[in-house]
Amino acid sequence: MEKYVYINDRPVLWEEEINILELARKAHIDIPTFCYHSDLSVYGACRLCMVEVEGRGLVTSCSTQPFEGMRVKTHTEQVLKLRKTIVEMLLANHDQNCPQCSRATDCKLRDISNRLNIGKVRFRQTREFKSVDLGSDCLVRDPNKCVLCGDCVRFCDEIQSIGAIDFAGRGLEVNVASAYGKSLAQVDCVNCGQCAAVCPTGAIVVKSDIPQAWTAIHDPSKTVVAQIAPAVRVALGEMFGLAANDMTTGKMVAAMKIIGFDQVYDTSFAADLTVVEEANEFIARKSKGGKLPIFTSCCPAWVKFAEQSFPSLLDNLSSCRSPQQMFGAIAKERLPKLLKVDKKDLVVVSIMPCTAKKYECKRPEFTREDGIPDVDIALTTQEIGRMIKEAGIDFESVEPESFDLPMGFATGAGVIFGNSGGVSEAVLRYAADKFNIPVPENIVLQEVRGVSGLREATLADGNLKIAVVHGLRNARELCDKIVAGEAEYDIVEVMACPGGCTGGAGQPIVLTHKQRRDRTTTLYHADRTMPMHRAQDNPFIHELYDELLIEPNSHKAHELLHTAYRHRKRIDDDELSISTGDAKDRCQIRVCVGTSCYLRGSQDILAKTLQLVEENAWGNYFDIAATFCSEKCDKGPNVTVGDKVIHRAELAHIKQLITEEAARRVK
Amino acid sequence: MSTQYSAAHSFNKVMEILDRYDRSENKIIPILQAVQEEYRYLPQEVLTFIATSLGVSPARLYGVATFYSHFSLEPKGKHIIKMCDGTACHVRGSSKVIDAIRDRLKLSAKKITTDDMMYTFETVSCLGACGLAPVLVVDDEIHGQITPEQALALIDKIDAEEKENA
Numbered sequence: 001m002e003k004y005v006y007i008n009d010r011p012v013l014w015e016e017e018i019n020i021l022e023l024a025r026k027a028h029i030d031i032p033t034f035c036y037h038s039d040l041s042v043y044g045a046c047r048l049c050m051v052e053v054e055g056r057g058l059v060t061s062c063s064t065q066p067f068e069g070m071r072v073k074t075h076t077e078q079v080l081k082l083r084k085t086i087v088e089m090l091l092a093n094h095d096q097n098c099p100q101c102s103r104a105t106d107c108k109l110r111d112i113s114n115r116l117n118i119g120k121v122r123f124r125q126t127r128e129f130k131s132v133d134l135g136s137d138c139l140v141r142d143p144n145k146c147v148l149c150g151d152c153v154r155f156c157d158e159i160q161s162i163g164a165i166d167f168a169g170r171g172l173e174v175n176v177a178s179a180y181g182k183s184l185a186q187v188d189c190v191n192c193g194q195c196a197a198v199c200p201t202g203a204i205v206v207k208s209d210i211p212q213a214w215t216a217i218h219d220p221s222k223t224v225v226a227q228i229a230p231a232v233r234v235a236l237g238e239m240f241g242l243a244a245n246d247m248t249t250g251k252m253v254a255a256m257k258i259i260g261f262d263q264v265y266d267t268s269f270a271a272d273l274t275v276v277e278e279a280n281e282f283i284a285r286k287s288k289g290g291k292l293p294i295f296t297s298c299c300p301a302w303v304k305f306a307e308q309s310f311p312s313l314l315d316n317l318s319s320c321r322s323p324q325q326m327f328g329a330i331a332k333e334r335l336p337k338l339l340k341v342d343k344k345d346l347v348v349v350s351i352m353p354c355t356a357k358k359y360e361c362k363r364p365e366f367t368r369e370d371g372i373p374d375v376d377i378a379l380t381t382q383e384i385g386r387m388i389k390e391a392g393i394d395f396e397s398v399e400p401e402s403f404d405l406p407m408g409f410a411t412g413a414g415v416i417f418g419n420s421g422g423v424s425e426a427v428l429r430y431a432a433d434k435f436n437i438p439v440p441e442n443i444v445l446q447e448v449r450g451v452s453g454l455r456e457a458t459l460a461d462g463n464l465k466i467a468v469v470h471g472l473r474n475a476r477e478l479c480d481k482i483v484a485g486e487a488e489y490d491i492v493e494v495m496a497c498p499g500g501c502t503g504g505a506g507q508p509i510v511l512t513h514k515q516r517r518d519r520t521t522t523l524y525h526a527d528r529t530m531p532m533h534r535a536q537d538n539p540f541i542h543e544l545y546d547e548l549l550i551e552p553n554s555h556k557a558h559e560l561l562h563t564a565y566r567h568r569k570r571i572d573d574d575e576l577s578i579s580t581g582d583a584k585d586r587c588q589i590r591v592c593v594g595t596s597c598y599l600r601g602s603q604d605i606l607a608k609t610l611q612l613v614e615e616n617a618w619g620n621y622f623d624i625a626a627t628f629c630s631e632k633c634d635k636g637p638n639v640t641v642g643d644k645v646i647h648r649a650e651l652a653h654i655k656q657l658i659t660e661e662a663a664r665r666v667k
Numbered sequence: 668m669s670t671q672y673s674a675a676h677s678f679n680k681v682m683e684i685l686d687r688y689d690r691s692e693n694k695i696i697p698i699l700q701a702v703q704e705e706y707r708y709l710p711q712e713v714l715t716f717i718a719t720s721l722g723v724s725p726a727r728l729y730g731v732a733t734f735y736s737h738f739s740l741e742p743k744g745k746h747i748i749k750m751c752d753g754t755a756c757h758v759r760g761s762s763k764v765i766d767a768i769r770d771r772l773k774l775s776a777k778k779i780t781t782d783d784m785m786y787t788f789e790t791v792s793c794l795g796a797c798g799l800a801p802v803l804v805v806d807d808e809i810h811g812q813i814t815p816e817q818a819l820a821l822i823d824k825i826d827a828e829e830k831e832n833a
Contacts, residue, residue: 163724168733179718179725180711180740187726571725576716579675594719603682610675626678626716 003068008075020061020072021049029074032083032112034149034200036062038513039498040158046149047086048112052076080116087113092123094201095144101202102382106509108200109147127172135183137362138191138207138355143175146203152176152195159498161473162305164189176203179571188308188570190472192301192496193355193505206355206506210387212377216347217260223341224349225263226256227327227407230271231353231418231501232381234522238508238515239385240395249526250400255388256351257401263339266403267350268410270327271417271426273544274298275535277561278320278423279430280552286490291316293467293482293489296423298322300360301496303565305472310479311567319562323417324350324357325366328374329560331407334548338406343370349377351384353418353504356496365563380506406540412443412527413535419520420470420500421448421455424493428459428466429534435460443533449524451499451517454478456489470495470503576627579610581620587661589624590640602637605651612655613662621665622658680705681713685720692721695731699738708739736791744780744787746825749804750818753793756801760814764801765790767815771822785829786822 004011005020007027017023019042024031034046044063051061054071058078073079091113098104133141150167153176157163164187168177178187196204216224237248253264282294297303297318306313321329328348336343350357360366361375368374379387388395403409413429416422425445432439437459439445447457448466453474457466467489469475475494481487497503502519503510510516527533535541549557591597591606606626613622635647641657684701688694698717703709709732718725732738748768752761769775772786780787796802799811805821 157724157727163727166724166726166730168726168730170734170736173733177726177729179715179729181729188724570719571715576678576712577674578678593716598720607679607682610679614675624675 005066005068005070005072007072009071014066014068017066020051020053020059020064020066020070023066024051024061024072024074031061031074032115033062034108034112034147035151037151037154037198040151040154040198043150043154046147048083050079050082052079058082084116084118087116087118088121089123090147091118091121092125093127094147095142101145102205102208102386103199103202103509106511107202110201130175133178133183134207135185136189136191136207136359137185138358139184139189139193139196139204140207141176141184141204142202143177144203145201146176147201148174148176149200150176151198151200152204155194155198159471159473160190160192160194160496161476162188162190165195182571186571190301190304190308190496191356191359192472194497195505196355197505197507197509206380206382207358208383208386209358209377209379210383210390213349213379213383213387216349216377222345222347223262223339224260224347225265225331225335225339226261226349226351227265227267227270227324227331228252228256228351228403229267229324229353229357229418229501230415230422230523230526231504231507231519232351232384233526234418234502234519235353235507236381236385237395239382239389242396243518248395250402251395251398252384253403254398254401255391255393255395256384258393258398259387259391261349263335263404265327265331265407266410266414267323267327267352268414268417269407269538269540270323270330271298271414272411272535272538272541273326273330273561274320274323274417274423275413275426275430276541276552277326277557278318279427279535281318281320282427282491283431283434284553293465293492294318296491296493297563298417298423299495299497299501300354300356302472302475302494304356304359304568305475305496306479307565307568308570309476310483312483313479314565314567317565319558319564321366321561321563322357322360323414324352324360324378325374325563326561327407328361328366330544330548332368332372332374333560334544343372347376348374349379350375351379351381353381353501353507354497355380355505357506381504382506382508385508406543409538409540410530411532411535411538412530413533414538415530416523416527418501418523419449420495420498421450421468421493422500422523424448424466424468424491426535427491430536435464437464444524448493451520453498464491465489466491466493468493470500471498472496577623577625578606579613579619579622579624581622583620583665585665586621586623587642587658587665588640589622589642589658590627591624592636592638593626594636597636597638600637600648602639602649605637605639605649605654608651609654609658612658616662618658618662618666621662677705681716685717690720692723695721695723695728696735699728699732703738708742711740714740736789739787741780742784744784746786746806747804748786748788748806748822749791749794750788751792751794751796751800751802751804752790753797753800755793755797759800759812761790761801764803764813764815764818768818768822771819 003014005014007024012027021031031049033049035043042063044060049061050058052073053059130143153166156165165176165178169175216222233249236252256264295317297320331348357378361378366374413426425448428445448468453471455468469478499516591602593602637649639646639649639654688698714728715725718728750765768788772781774788779789794802801813803810803813
């Protein structure tokens with residue numbers, strides 16, 4: 001039996017829709033809302049989506065289930081009046097310097113207030129000005145533009161499982177904040193930027209590095225080269241009204257040459273290089289019994305997340321740098337000679353779909369001893385789009401040009417890196433012969449493609465198990481299983497952003513699901529139309545090995561293309577000082593009370609340690625602190641006494657060490 | 668107990684509190700109440716510690732702690748004075764009492780603790796004792812139908828006692 005709901009007196013077939021709002025969309029009525037996102041939980045905070053239901057009065061359409069025969073009116077006098085009042089109240093407290101706002105053209109508040117024909121705002125401002133968070137390398141948070149819809153808070157918690165930001169305060173004081181009102185740079189934010197991507201206004205935006213880019217371009221002594229990540233080419237066109245499936249690669253290169261970039265290269269070239277290095281690293285681990293699964297390490301948000309949350313898995317991460325950083329290292333090594341320029345005058349600008357790349361290029365390990373960073377400036381797709389506009393380039397009409405050689409030549413393997421599953425597929429194409437994986441003629445490995453948050457594939461007669469995850473909550477759940485020994489894989493690909501890099505937060509603001517799908521499809525099409533599909537076929541990669549790197553995973557390759565990871569605290573103060581002495585030469589005692597050490601009895605060790613110190617009045621000789629995680633969770637409880645790190649600590653042993661340290665000092 | 672080890676004892680107490688409430692996310696509020704009782708406020712590093720122990724994000728815990736006016740992230744004075752400014756108390760003249768106390772202690776809506784850490788004065792929304800409006804609470808003792816003069820007399824009394832004990 002078909003069920004119907006009447007929206008504005010017209011029958012609408014009710015199938016799977018969980019709320020009136022979705023049903024109304026099916027009936028081609030776009031009910032305004034800030035806080036409803038189909039991927040996130042229903043929140044009902046903004047109250048904009050109010051409709052009138054016969055017999056019930058005003059209800060929020062996002063959180064009201066339809067029933068058979070329900071009669072809904074979406075624009076009664078009362079509904080329209082109410083919506084206007086809500087938007088007016090939001091505007092009264094909104095920083096309205098719209099012309100200076102980077103979200104001016106895609107702001108939902110501006111759009112909705114326009115749609116609702118709001119003229120004069122009848123209310124005065126009641127909230128006080130709050131300071132803007134400029135601390136992060138990637139994002140800027142401006143609470144004065146916040147409409148408190150909570151989209152960012154829910155994305156960070158529900159999709160990424162981080163919860164770096166949440167609502168704080170109450171009533172007039174309520175605001176979205178990091179813990180203790182700190183800057184995003186000081187807390188566990190991984191810089192994925194999805195908060196900015198879902199923000200309906202300019203309350204969280206990508207930090208602009210456009211001025212630095214212009215300065216470099218305008219400096220005649222500098223040679224400015226660009227690398228463009230694969231995912232950029234399938235989204236940049238959106239900023240110029242071109243359909244999402246327009247391949248804008250050639251136009252993009254041309255526009256950037258007009259802007260003044262001296263050379264324009266393709267990060268996909270470095271992705272090909274990543275494939276060769278990472279596949280060889282994997283093959284070595286697999287054949288020599290090294291740490292498995294190998295986790296991909298291209299995504300800087302995932303890397304920071306792992307460093308914060310899964311210290312015990314850090315040895316599993318591929319030591320390969322991301323394509324951005326591989327490109328930077330090779331560029332700074334080779335281009336000075338090739339382009340006849342001083343290394344200090346060479347500026348590498350990367351164009352990325354990603355906000356976290358700004359943080360990645362500033363990691364200290366990617367600046368070499370001479371103080372020159374491998375990548376100088378990381379811009380997002382949004383920013384290069386804005387630069388093209390600033391330069392007045394008619395993007396739609398510009399005639400396409402090709403990437404420069406040698407670092408502009410890539411195979412399809414490097415291009416599909418932009419999609420979730422792409423890295424795995426590229427590595428498989430490389431390693432197919434080695435593992436006897438049958439590769440279809442069109443070289444498409446359907447097993448790792450798709451949209452679901454966790455995809456698993458078993459290949460090579462069960463010899464090769466692969467997992468592909470995107471979204472950090474999915475990654476966390478998978479890692480928990482791996483740590484607990486409940487799941488085993490050979491390769492795990494992790495991308496922090498849903499959909500992979502094509503869904504990155506540096507891309508133009510996504511308005512529809514179709515837009516996301518089109519980007520993914522277009523990138524796969526790009527692979528199809530390229531002459532080569534396997535990284536090992538790229539002649540310029542061969543040339544690079546011949547001239548510089550010798551062979552995959554060589555000493556030189558390790559110096560330029562590999563890196564190491566370290567455990568990172570979630571918040572800069574997550575160590576709890578318990579007792580501090582005042583003697584000059586004090587011994588530091590750290591007892592880990594993280595979950596796995598706690599379960600193994602670290603709490604008892606800490607309590608007894610304190611007791612021992614107190615009973616003997618040794619307090620002045622020791623600084624005692626409780627910490628979380630000294631990285632070796634599998635060897636807990638972990639205790640540090642002075643410079644000794646003790647794994648599987650036992651009380652008697654710790655007591656003995658402390659007594660020795662004290663005896664030395666009492667003398 | 669010497670002051671040198673007081674932090675250690677407080678920390679042991681936090682561990683006890685966490686254990687008593689099963690380290691359960693559902694018991695955030697009673698845990699924070701008990702911890703605040705121990706420290707008289709919620710120190711930042713202790714909050715981070717609790718968040719990690721409970722498996723919630725520090726930002727979420729900070730949100731809970733800032734939502735309820737009962738919780739304080741700043742150290743509080745030795746004596747805590749609370750004036751109800753709910754509707755009933757407000758219409759029966761709480762503002763005058765509030766002004767008088769702030770004037771006397773040189774405090775404001777933003778600055779609620781005296782420099783010598785002797786007094787913290789805060790307003791609360793409703794104490795549920797509307798029949799006694801306006802209501803003042805001095806160190807957990809309730810004073811109904813309070814006037815500005817009576818309120819100042821209570822502070823004088825505490826001052827005198829503190830002088831005597833000093």
